Amino acid sequence: MIIACDFDGTIVTHEYPKIGKPIPFAIQTLKKLQEEDHHQIILWTVREGELLQEAVDYCKSKGLEFYAVNSNYPEEEPAHRPARKLVADLWIDDRNLGGLPDWGIIYNMIHTGNMYKPAPQGNMEDLQQHRHKKGLFERLFG
Numbered sequence: 001m002i003i004a005c006d007f008d009g010t011i012v013t014h015e016y017p018k019i020g021k022p023i024p025f026a027i028q029t030l031k032k033l034q035e036e037d038h039h040q041i042i043l044w045t046v047r048e049g050e051l052l053q054e055a056v057d058y059c060k061s062k063g064l065e066f067y068a069v070n071s072n073y074p075e076e077e078p079a080h081r082p083a084r085k086l087v088a089d090l091w092i093d094d095r096n097l098g099g100l101p102d103w104g105i106i107y108n109m110i111h112t113g114n115m116y117k118p119a120p121q122g123n124m125e126d127l128q129q130h131r132h133k134k135g136l137f138e139r140l141f142g
C-alpha cells in the first residue's frame, strides 16, 4: 500500500515551524510498516524548502527514510505534478475526522486491514440492549 503520512501533529507534536516533540511510537510504527509489512511511506506535509528538509533530516536521524517526499515517487518533479495531487491508498494525518488515533491502533488497523469498527448489527432488541448498556459513570455513580 502507498501510505501518505503528515509530519506536524502526526510524527511530532504540532510546533510548526519548529520540530515538535516525538509522538510516541510514530517513527517506530512507520519503520515497521515499511520494513516488515512492505508499505511505501510518503511524507506528505505543507512544509517546503528548508523547513521540509529539517523534517526529512529529523526522521532520517531516527532511522526513518521515506519512499518519496511531497510527491508520488522519488523522481517526480513538481512541474510534472498537476495541482500537487498525491495518489495514496491511505493517509495518516492529525486532521483526520476523529483526530489521530494512538500509533499502536494505527499499526493494528493497517496490519490487520481492519480499518474501522462497524456499528453493532442485530435486531431491535439487541440494539436497544446495546444502547442501554451502562457507561462508566453510570456504573460508578448510577
Ligand SMILES: [Mg+2]
Pocket: 006, 007, 008, 009, 010, 093, 094, 095
Ligand atoms: Mg498536521
